[in-house]
Amino acid sequence: MPETATLDWTAEMAAIRDRQDQAAFARLFSHFAPRLKAFLMKSGLAPDQAEDCAQDVMATVWKRAALFDPAKAGVSTWIFTIARNRRIDLARRGARPEPEELPWTPEPAPDQADVLAMQQDSDRLTKALAELPEAQRRIVERAFYGDLSHSEIAAETGLPLGTIKSRIRLALERLRHALD
Protein backbone atom coordinates (compact mmCIF):
# COMPACT_ATOMS: atom_id res chain seq x y z
CA MET A 1 0.00 0.00 0.00
CA PRO A 2 1.45 3.38 -0.94
CA GLU A 3 2.40 5.65 1.96
CA THR A 4 0.21 8.40 0.51
CA ALA A 5 -3.01 6.36 0.65
CA THR A 6 -4.58 7.94 3.71
CA LEU A 7 -3.19 11.37 2.82
CA ASP A 8 -5.44 11.32 -0.24
CA TRP A 9 -8.47 10.22 1.79
CA THR A 10 -8.04 13.19 4.10
CA ALA A 11 -8.02 15.51 1.09
CA GLU A 12 -11.18 13.83 -0.26
CA MET A 13 -12.85 14.28 3.12
CA ALA A 14 -12.00 18.00 3.04
CA ALA A 15 -13.46 18.30 -0.49
CA ILE A 16 -16.64 16.57 0.67
CA ARG A 17 -16.91 18.88 3.69
CA ASP A 18 -15.97 22.17 2.00
CA ARG A 19 -17.49 21.77 -1.46
CA GLN A 20 -19.98 18.87 -1.13
CA ASP A 21 -17.79 17.31 -3.83
CA GLN A 22 -19.62 14.22 -5.14
CA ALA A 23 -16.67 13.13 -7.30
CA ALA A 24 -14.48 13.00 -4.17
CA PHE A 25 -17.23 11.02 -2.47
CA ALA A 26 -17.33 8.60 -5.42
CA ARG A 27 -13.57 7.95 -5.08
CA LEU A 28 -13.92 7.39 -1.33
CA PHE A 29 -16.89 5.10 -2.01
CA SER A 30 -15.06 2.97 -4.58
CA HIS A 31 -12.26 2.33 -2.08
CA PHE A 32 -14.17 1.89 1.17
CA ALA A 33 -17.63 0.54 0.26
CA PRO A 34 -16.37 -2.85 -1.05
CA ARG A 35 -14.08 -3.19 1.99
CA LEU A 36 -16.93 -2.30 4.35
CA LYS A 37 -19.17 -4.84 2.62
CA ALA A 38 -16.54 -7.55 3.07
CA PHE A 39 -15.90 -6.47 6.67
CA LEU A 40 -19.63 -6.61 7.46
CA MET A 41 -20.03 -10.01 5.78
CA LYS A 42 -17.18 -11.34 7.90
CA SER A 43 -19.03 -9.86 10.89
CA GLY A 44 -21.94 -12.16 10.10
CA LEU A 45 -24.19 -10.09 7.84
CA ALA A 46 -25.75 -11.64 4.72
CA PRO A 47 -24.35 -10.19 1.47
CA ASP A 48 -27.43 -8.05 0.66
CA GLN A 49 -27.62 -6.80 4.25
CA ALA A 50 -23.87 -6.00 4.19
CA GLU A 51 -24.36 -4.13 0.92
CA ASP A 52 -27.20 -2.00 2.35
CA CYS A 53 -25.25 -1.38 5.53
CA ALA A 54 -22.10 -0.34 3.59
CA GLN A 55 -24.19 2.15 1.57
CA ASP A 56 -25.73 3.45 4.76
CA VAL A 57 -22.30 3.90 6.40
CA MET A 58 -20.98 5.77 3.35
CA ALA A 59 -24.04 8.06 3.38
CA THR A 60 -23.27 8.78 7.05
CA VAL A 61 -19.67 9.61 6.09
CA TRP A 62 -21.07 12.28 3.77
CA LYS A 63 -23.52 13.60 6.34
CA ARG A 64 -20.96 13.86 9.14
CA ALA A 65 -17.97 14.95 7.04
CA ALA A 66 -17.61 18.17 9.03
CA LEU A 67 -17.22 16.19 12.26
CA PHE A 68 -14.21 14.24 11.00
CA ASP A 69 -11.01 15.49 12.62
CA PRO A 70 -7.90 14.30 10.73
CA ALA A 71 -5.65 15.24 13.66
CA LYS A 72 -7.46 12.75 15.93
CA ALA A 73 -7.99 9.71 13.68
CA GLY A 74 -7.31 8.37 10.21
CA VAL A 75 -10.14 8.26 7.65
CA SER A 76 -10.33 4.44 7.74
CA THR A 77 -10.53 4.52 11.56
CA TRP A 78 -13.35 7.03 11.53
CA ILE A 79 -15.25 5.01 8.91
CA PHE A 80 -14.66 1.84 10.94
CA THR A 81 -16.29 3.41 14.04
CA ILE A 82 -19.37 4.36 12.00
CA ALA A 83 -19.63 0.80 10.62
CA ARG A 84 -19.07 -0.73 14.08
CA ASN A 85 -21.88 1.35 15.58
CA ARG A 86 -24.23 0.48 12.73
CA ARG A 87 -23.43 -3.22 13.18
CA ILE A 88 -24.17 -2.97 16.91
CA ASP A 89 -27.54 -1.33 16.16
CA LEU A 90 -28.40 -4.11 13.72
CA ALA A 91 -27.38 -6.89 16.12
CA ARG A 92 -29.79 -5.65 18.84
CA ARG A 93 -27.68 -7.34 21.49
CA GLY A 94 -27.33 -4.35 23.75
CA ALA A 95 -25.98 -0.84 23.51
CA ARG A 96 -22.42 0.38 23.50
CA PRO A 97 -22.42 3.63 25.49
CA GLU A 98 -19.74 6.11 24.37
CA PRO A 99 -17.34 7.88 26.73
CA GLU A 100 -18.14 11.45 27.71
CA GLU A 101 -17.21 13.80 24.88
CA LEU A 102 -14.38 16.18 25.50
CA PRO A 103 -14.95 19.82 24.62
CA TRP A 104 -12.77 19.57 21.53
CA THR A 105 -14.25 20.02 18.10
CA PRO A 106 -12.55 19.73 14.72
CA GLU A 107 -10.65 22.91 13.96
CA PRO A 108 -11.30 24.44 10.53
CA ALA A 109 -7.56 24.32 9.86
CA PRO A 110 -5.93 21.69 12.05
CA ASP A 111 -2.17 21.75 12.41
CA GLN A 112 -0.85 20.05 9.25
CA ALA A 113 2.00 18.48 11.20
CA ASP A 114 -0.54 16.77 13.50
CA VAL A 115 -2.59 15.59 10.51
CA LEU A 116 0.44 14.21 8.72
CA ALA A 117 1.74 12.49 11.86
CA MET A 118 -1.63 10.83 12.48
CA GLN A 119 -1.74 9.61 8.87
CA GLN A 120 1.76 8.21 9.07
CA ASP A 121 0.99 6.43 12.34
CA SER A 122 -2.20 4.95 10.84
CA ASP A 123 -0.33 3.80 7.71
CA ARG A 124 2.36 2.23 9.87
CA LEU A 125 -0.24 0.34 11.90
CA THR A 126 -1.99 -0.92 8.75
CA LYS A 127 1.34 -2.07 7.31
CA ALA A 128 2.25 -3.78 10.59
CA LEU A 129 -1.10 -5.58 10.64
CA ALA A 130 -0.59 -6.82 7.07
CA GLU A 131 2.87 -8.10 8.01
CA LEU A 132 1.83 -10.01 11.13
CA PRO A 133 2.17 -13.78 10.99
CA GLU A 134 -1.03 -15.24 9.52
CA ALA A 135 -2.31 -16.83 12.76
CA GLN A 136 -1.75 -13.67 14.78
CA ARG A 137 -3.37 -11.45 12.17
CA ARG A 138 -6.41 -13.75 12.11
CA ILE A 139 -6.90 -13.26 15.86
CA VAL A 140 -6.89 -9.46 15.53
CA GLU A 141 -9.24 -9.59 12.53
CA ARG A 142 -11.64 -11.96 14.23
CA ALA A 143 -11.77 -9.70 17.30
CA PHE A 144 -12.84 -6.79 15.07
CA TYR A 145 -15.32 -8.89 13.11
CA GLY A 146 -16.97 -9.46 16.51
CA ASP A 147 -16.11 -13.12 16.19
CA LEU A 148 -14.24 -13.47 19.51
CA SER A 149 -15.50 -13.01 23.05
CA HIS A 150 -13.42 -10.78 25.31
CA SER A 151 -12.08 -13.81 27.14
CA GLU A 152 -10.84 -15.18 23.81
CA ILE A 153 -9.07 -11.97 22.83
CA ALA A 154 -5.39 -12.25 23.63
CA ALA A 155 -4.04 -9.14 25.31
CA GLU A 156 -0.85 -9.28 23.27
CA THR A 157 -1.65 -8.50 19.65
CA GLY A 158 1.92 -8.37 18.42
CA LEU A 159 1.19 -4.98 16.86
CA PRO A 160 3.58 -2.11 17.52
CA LEU A 161 1.21 -0.10 19.69
CA GLY A 162 2.04 3.12 21.47
CA THR A 163 2.67 5.76 18.81
CA ILE A 164 -0.94 6.80 18.17
CA LYS A 165 -1.63 6.52 21.88
CA SER A 166 1.19 8.89 22.81
CA ARG A 167 0.12 11.35 20.11
CA ILE A 168 -3.46 11.41 21.42
CA ARG A 169 -2.12 11.64 24.97
CA LEU A 170 -0.19 14.81 24.06
CA ALA A 171 -3.27 16.33 22.41
CA LEU A 172 -5.29 15.56 25.55
CA GLU A 173 -2.67 17.21 27.77
CA ARG A 174 -2.78 20.32 25.58
CA LEU A 175 -6.57 20.35 25.80
CA ARG A 176 -6.59 19.89 29.60
CA HIS A 177 -4.06 22.69 29.90
CA ALA A 178 -6.21 25.00 27.75
CA LEU A 179 -9.24 24.24 29.94
CA ASP A 180 -7.47 25.03 33.22
Added chain:
Amino acid sequence: MSDIKHHITPALMMGYAAGGLPEAINLVIATHVSICDECRASLAEYESIGGSVVETTEAAAMSAGSLEATLALLGAQDRPAAPKRPAAHGVFPAPLRDYAGGDAADVRWKSLGGGVKQRILQADSYGSVRLLKIPGGVAVPDHGHKGIELTLVLQGAFSDDTGHFGRGDVEIADQSLEHTPIAEPGADCICLAATDAPLRFNSLIPRLLQPLFKI
Protein backbone atom coordinates in the same frame (compact mmCIF):
# COMPACT_ATOMS: atom_id res chain seq x y z
CA MET B 1 -1.94 14.64 36.73
CA SER B 2 -4.32 11.77 37.21
CA ASP B 3 -4.07 9.45 40.21
CA ILE B 4 -5.69 6.53 38.41
CA LYS B 5 -3.50 3.45 38.74
CA HIS B 6 -5.76 0.57 37.75
CA HIS B 7 -6.80 0.66 34.11
CA ILE B 8 -8.81 -1.27 31.52
CA THR B 9 -6.77 -4.26 30.27
CA PRO B 10 -5.66 -4.33 26.60
CA ALA B 11 -7.93 -7.31 25.84
CA LEU B 12 -11.01 -5.53 27.21
CA MET B 13 -10.10 -2.28 25.47
CA MET B 14 -9.76 -4.13 22.19
CA GLY B 15 -13.16 -5.76 22.79
CA TYR B 16 -14.72 -2.36 23.51
CA ALA B 17 -13.10 -0.81 20.41
CA ALA B 18 -14.30 -3.76 18.31
CA GLY B 19 -17.83 -3.47 19.69
CA GLY B 20 -18.18 -7.08 20.83
CA LEU B 21 -18.69 -6.71 24.59
CA PRO B 22 -21.89 -7.01 26.67
CA GLU B 23 -23.66 -3.71 27.38
CA ALA B 24 -22.91 -4.00 31.11
CA ILE B 25 -19.15 -4.19 30.50
CA ASN B 26 -19.35 -1.42 27.88
CA LEU B 27 -20.87 0.94 30.45
CA VAL B 28 -18.01 0.46 32.92
CA ILE B 29 -15.40 0.99 30.19
CA ALA B 30 -17.19 4.09 28.79
CA THR B 31 -17.39 5.52 32.31
CA HIS B 32 -13.72 4.81 33.07
CA VAL B 33 -12.54 6.24 29.73
CA SER B 34 -14.56 9.39 30.48
CA ILE B 35 -12.26 10.16 33.42
CA CYS B 36 -9.03 8.46 32.31
CA ASP B 37 -7.00 10.16 29.56
CA GLU B 38 -4.59 7.23 29.48
CA CYS B 39 -7.38 4.85 28.47
CA ARG B 40 -9.00 7.43 26.16
CA ALA B 41 -5.73 7.49 24.21
CA SER B 42 -5.52 3.70 24.33
CA LEU B 43 -9.07 3.42 22.95
CA ALA B 44 -8.14 5.68 20.02
CA GLU B 45 -5.28 3.36 19.26
CA TYR B 46 -7.41 0.20 19.35
CA GLU B 47 -9.98 1.89 17.12
CA SER B 48 -7.11 2.58 14.69
CA ILE B 49 -6.55 -1.16 14.52
CA GLY B 50 -10.21 -1.43 13.50
CA GLY B 51 -9.48 1.06 10.71
CA SER B 52 -6.52 -1.04 9.63
CA VAL B 53 -8.63 -4.20 9.63
CA VAL B 54 -11.17 -2.53 7.31
CA GLU B 55 -8.32 -1.21 5.16
CA THR B 56 -6.71 -4.65 4.76
CA THR B 57 -9.93 -6.64 4.31
CA GLU B 58 -10.14 -8.12 0.83
CA ALA B 59 -12.86 -6.16 -0.96
CA ALA B 60 -16.24 -7.69 -1.84
CA ALA B 61 -17.73 -6.31 -5.05
CA MET B 62 -20.65 -3.93 -4.55
CA SER B 63 -23.62 -4.59 -6.80
CA ALA B 64 -24.14 -2.55 -9.96
CA GLY B 65 -25.68 0.84 -9.30
CA SER B 66 -24.66 0.90 -5.63
CA LEU B 67 -22.85 4.25 -5.93
CA GLU B 68 -25.87 5.82 -7.64
CA ALA B 69 -28.16 4.39 -4.95
CA THR B 70 -25.93 5.88 -2.24
CA LEU B 71 -25.69 9.25 -3.99
CA ALA B 72 -29.49 9.31 -3.94
CA LEU B 73 -29.34 8.93 -0.13
CA LEU B 74 -27.13 11.97 0.33
CA GLY B 75 -28.78 14.97 1.87
CA ALA B 76 -27.65 17.99 3.80
CA GLN B 77 -24.51 17.64 5.89
CA ASP B 78 -24.44 18.09 9.65
CA ARG B 79 -22.66 21.22 10.83
CA PRO B 80 -20.26 20.79 13.72
CA ALA B 81 -21.90 21.60 17.02
CA ALA B 82 -20.78 24.67 18.92
CA PRO B 83 -17.89 23.84 21.24
CA LYS B 84 -19.30 22.11 24.28
CA ARG B 85 -18.82 23.51 27.71
CA PRO B 86 -16.69 21.33 29.94
CA ALA B 87 -18.80 18.65 31.59
CA ALA B 88 -20.36 19.55 34.91
CA HIS B 89 -18.22 18.39 37.80
CA GLY B 90 -20.40 15.69 39.29
CA VAL B 91 -19.57 12.23 40.61
CA PHE B 92 -20.93 10.41 37.54
CA PRO B 93 -19.55 11.02 34.03
CA ALA B 94 -22.11 11.46 31.21
CA PRO B 95 -22.55 7.81 30.09
CA LEU B 96 -23.25 6.70 33.66
CA ARG B 97 -25.63 9.61 34.26
CA ASP B 98 -27.65 8.40 31.25
CA TYR B 99 -28.13 5.01 32.92
CA ALA B 100 -28.54 6.22 36.51
CA GLY B 101 -31.02 8.96 35.59
CA GLY B 102 -28.84 11.64 37.15
CA ASP B 103 -25.82 12.03 39.40
CA ALA B 104 -24.98 10.10 42.59
CA ALA B 105 -27.43 12.13 44.69
CA ASP B 106 -30.32 11.19 42.37
CA VAL B 107 -29.93 7.40 42.62
CA ARG B 108 -32.86 5.50 44.16
CA TRP B 109 -30.91 2.97 46.20
CA LYS B 110 -32.19 -0.35 47.50
CA SER B 111 -30.81 -1.70 50.75
CA LEU B 112 -28.90 -4.98 50.74
CA GLY B 113 -28.49 -4.97 54.54
CA GLY B 114 -25.44 -4.02 56.61
CA GLY B 115 -25.60 -0.47 55.26
CA VAL B 116 -24.75 -1.67 51.74
CA LYS B 117 -27.02 -0.36 49.00
CA GLN B 118 -27.32 -1.09 45.34
CA ARG B 119 -29.12 -0.05 42.20
CA ILE B 120 -29.25 -2.35 39.18
CA LEU B 121 -28.84 -0.28 36.02
CA GLN B 122 -28.99 -2.88 33.28
CA ALA B 123 -29.23 -6.66 33.06
CA ASP B 124 -29.62 -9.05 30.17
CA SER B 125 -28.51 -12.57 29.33
CA TYR B 126 -24.99 -11.30 28.57
CA GLY B 127 -24.35 -9.62 31.90
CA SER B 128 -25.48 -7.06 34.42
CA VAL B 129 -24.28 -3.77 35.85
CA ARG B 130 -25.16 -2.08 39.13
CA LEU B 131 -24.16 0.74 41.38
CA LEU B 132 -23.01 -0.16 44.90
CA LYS B 133 -22.79 2.16 47.89
CA ILE B 134 -20.74 0.85 50.80
CA PRO B 135 -20.22 2.75 54.07
CA GLY B 136 -16.60 3.28 55.12
CA GLY B 137 -15.14 0.27 56.95
CA VAL B 138 -17.81 -2.13 55.69
CA ALA B 139 -16.95 -5.18 53.61
CA VAL B 140 -18.59 -5.92 50.31
CA PRO B 141 -20.09 -9.43 50.62
CA ASP B 142 -17.43 -12.04 49.85
CA HIS B 143 -18.01 -13.37 46.40
CA GLY B 144 -16.35 -15.27 43.65
CA HIS B 145 -17.07 -14.99 39.97
CA LYS B 146 -18.19 -17.27 37.20
CA GLY B 147 -17.14 -14.80 34.54
CA ILE B 148 -15.32 -11.53 34.92
CA GLU B 149 -16.27 -8.63 37.11
CA LEU B 150 -15.24 -5.01 36.63
CA THR B 151 -15.55 -2.71 39.63
CA LEU B 152 -14.98 1.00 39.00
CA VAL B 153 -14.68 3.38 41.97
CA LEU B 154 -16.52 6.68 41.55
CA GLN B 155 -16.39 8.01 45.09
CA GLY B 156 -14.44 7.02 48.21
CA ALA B 157 -12.12 4.03 47.99
CA PHE B 158 -11.87 0.34 48.74
CA SER B 159 -9.00 -2.04 49.21
CA ASP B 160 -8.53 -5.78 49.12
CA ASP B 161 -5.67 -8.26 48.82
CA THR B 162 -4.80 -6.92 45.39
CA GLY B 163 -4.45 -3.24 46.30
CA HIS B 164 -6.01 0.17 46.90
CA PHE B 165 -8.70 1.47 44.56
CA GLY B 166 -9.71 5.16 44.50
CA ARG B 167 -11.81 7.27 42.13
CA GLY B 168 -11.29 6.16 38.53
CA ASP B 169 -9.53 2.91 39.44
CA VAL B 170 -11.09 -0.23 38.04
CA GLU B 171 -10.57 -3.68 39.51
CA ILE B 172 -10.87 -6.51 37.01
CA ALA B 173 -11.49 -9.85 38.66
CA ASP B 174 -11.88 -13.23 37.04
CA GLN B 175 -13.01 -16.50 38.52
CA SER B 176 -9.61 -17.20 40.04
CA LEU B 177 -9.94 -14.24 42.43
CA GLU B 178 -11.74 -14.74 45.73
CA HIS B 179 -11.54 -11.36 47.38
CA THR B 180 -13.10 -9.30 50.13
CA PRO B 181 -13.06 -5.63 49.24
CA ILE B 182 -13.47 -3.33 52.26
CA ALA B 183 -14.54 0.29 51.87
CA GLU B 184 -11.97 2.65 53.35
CA PRO B 185 -13.01 4.99 56.17
CA GLY B 186 -14.41 8.31 55.02
CA ALA B 187 -17.03 9.03 52.41
CA ASP B 188 -19.33 6.20 51.31
CA CYS B 189 -17.64 4.19 48.59
CA ILE B 190 -19.72 4.29 45.38
CA CYS B 191 -18.74 1.76 42.72
CA LEU B 192 -20.04 0.73 39.33
CA ALA B 193 -19.79 -3.05 39.07
CA ALA B 194 -20.44 -5.13 35.98
CA THR B 195 -20.25 -8.84 35.38
CA ASP B 196 -20.77 -11.03 32.35
CA ALA B 197 -22.23 -13.82 34.51
CA PRO B 198 -24.33 -14.03 37.68
CA LEU B 199 -22.31 -13.56 40.87
CA ARG B 200 -22.16 -16.46 43.32
CA PHE B 201 -21.83 -15.89 47.03
CA ASN B 202 -19.74 -18.05 49.29
CA SER B 203 -21.94 -17.94 52.36
CA LEU B 204 -25.35 -19.57 52.44
CA ILE B 205 -27.63 -16.65 53.27
CA PRO B 206 -26.54 -14.30 50.51
CA ARG B 207 -26.76 -17.21 48.08
CA LEU B 208 -30.39 -17.75 49.05
CA LEU B 209 -31.02 -14.03 48.64
CA GLN B 210 -29.31 -13.88 45.29
CA PRO B 211 -32.36 -14.51 43.09
CA LEU B 212 -34.32 -12.05 45.20
CA PHE B 213 -31.90 -9.17 44.85
CA LYS B 214 -30.51 -10.08 41.45
CA ILE B 215 -26.94 -9.79 42.71
